[in-house]
Amino acid sequence: MDPRYADGSDFSIVKTPEKCNPVSTSDGDQGCEDLNASIRKLSLASTTTSSHLDRIDAFTALLGFCEQSAPAMILDLFSEYCAPENIAKVGEGTYGEAFRAANVVCKIVPFDGDFPVNGEVQKKSEELLEEAVLSKALNSLRGFEKDDFNACTTFIETIDLKVCRGLYGAALISAWERWDEKNRSENDHPKEFPEKQLYLVYVLQHGGKDLESFVLENFDEARSLLVQVTAALAVAEAAYEFEHRDLHWGNILLSRNDSVTMKFILEGKQISFRTYGLSVSIIDFTLSRLNTGENILFLDLSQDPYLFKGPKGDKQSETYRKMKDVTEDQWEGSFPRTNVLWLIYLVDILLLKKTFVCSLKNKREMRSLKKRLDKYDSAKEAILVPFFGDLLVND
CATH class of the missing domain: 1.10.510.10 (Transferase(Phosphotransferase) domain 1)
Incomplete structure (x- = not known):
């Protein structure tokens, strides 16, 4: 299922949006410019055509949104939160795996590969770019500043987003297999991923x-x-x-x-x-x-x-x-x-x-x-x- 996606803008400069109240158009809503300016470049509208898609480098856009110049290694990202031996798988879904690293959960979603994962076509860069923008927009509701018009902390906090490339690594494989032994995973074994496989990793608060x-x-x-x-x-x-x-x-x-x-x-x-x-x-x-x-x-x-x-x-x-x-x-x-x-x-x-x-x-x-x-x-x-x-x- 591809999200509708349009516009031929330069996505390499897209940054993580700041907190604001985007939809309101009242004069008192200051601070929305950063979010709107960023998302305006995305133009995720419903009037897509194939010629528009041909002009978009969605992967570069996703890297830019994650404030990266190149993909990272998965274990390098996990090491920011805990020692490799302390990684534990906590869940799975059709499109990804979830691992706990100290007090955060990292959701790993493979994308842009040309082979199916768990029986499904891998997600594309443009799909994950839309999800990333949406997650960050909901993050903008989490603060409670004096001039906030709408705010709540109930939507899960996205702490970080990173594009990664490469093999899972021994520590993640071990965590996956421990979970599989106990719970009988319905997903493909991640050791089947090639060395050049791309992933988007969501670093999320642990919600319970x-x-x-x-x-x-x-x-x-x-x-x-x-x-x-x-x-x-x-x-x-x-x-x-x-x-x-x-x-x-x-x-x-x-x-x-x-x-x-x-x-x-x-x-x-x-x-x-x-x-x-x-x-x-x-x-x-x-x-x-x-x-x-x-x-x-x-x-x-x-x-x-x-x-x-x-x-x-x-x-x-x-x-x-x-x-x-x-x-x-x-x-x-x-x-x-x-x-x-x-x-x-x-x-x-x-x-x-x-x-x-x-x-x-x-x-x-x-x-x-x-x-x-x-x-x-x-x-x-x-x-x-x-x-x-x-x-x-x-x-």
Whole structure:
């Protein structure tokens, strides 16, 4: 699935964007110029033609965005965070492997190779460039400065991005094989990669366990999960017309800490919610859609018909099909209702797939929430539901 990609600009000077509120056009939004200037050069628009693509050196653009003149070695990058013998694989997906290095997670995604990986065609430079820009744009929401109009820390922090080339190296191979021995990997063994293989490595904060494997303790934690995800989507909608479009339970990470509240800024208004010690991180923006104010970044899901052919009755598969109905298979446009569809999916997951201390009254409240959500067209509307009312903390 290639993202639509256009313009023949010189990408070698593209730098990591700075934090700002890009979509807003009010006179008070200063500091957006760096992000908009950078992304303007990318022009990830929907009017692509093959002649445009021929003029773009997307690999050079990706290097420039990562502030590199040449690819690095993978183990050299890992060595910045921990000793090689301390690297541990923590997960995998169709397009990449995830390894822990001290307090960060490094997601390694092979790209631009001419052979399939895990049964799929390798991603191209232009696809990863779009994902990199999108990840950095969401990073821009993480600060809470005095003039911030929209802010939250729920989207996973991208600490660094690096283009790498070469073999995995003995330490990474050993970590992969240890995980394989315990978990039986479904992925190809990385020793099969050639010496010239390219990778994009995302250095991410460690967000905890995914919702599928995380054990929720009680109804308060379930509500905390829902309000944090809803508020984050509302903030990103306001800032970027953002839609995640793939918010299944593997893309929500959870951990516990000593926090009492979580702060958000939504359209200039600061709001805080009780967390009950639960921290939520949203990951994986491969299918996401975002409007910088200058360009629209999106993946044309009409090019992947298999996404919509999952089993009937499966909540995740049904959500993809509902998104297709909402968008009428035109994926460039703004359809924040897709965020609400994933919120409904999460309520279903909590009701059907997760076990935690929950009274019959609590379950009725969640079913009532699901019915109410079905009437909304955006997370910005959903954050106002009475279900979240007593989680709100007056600042």
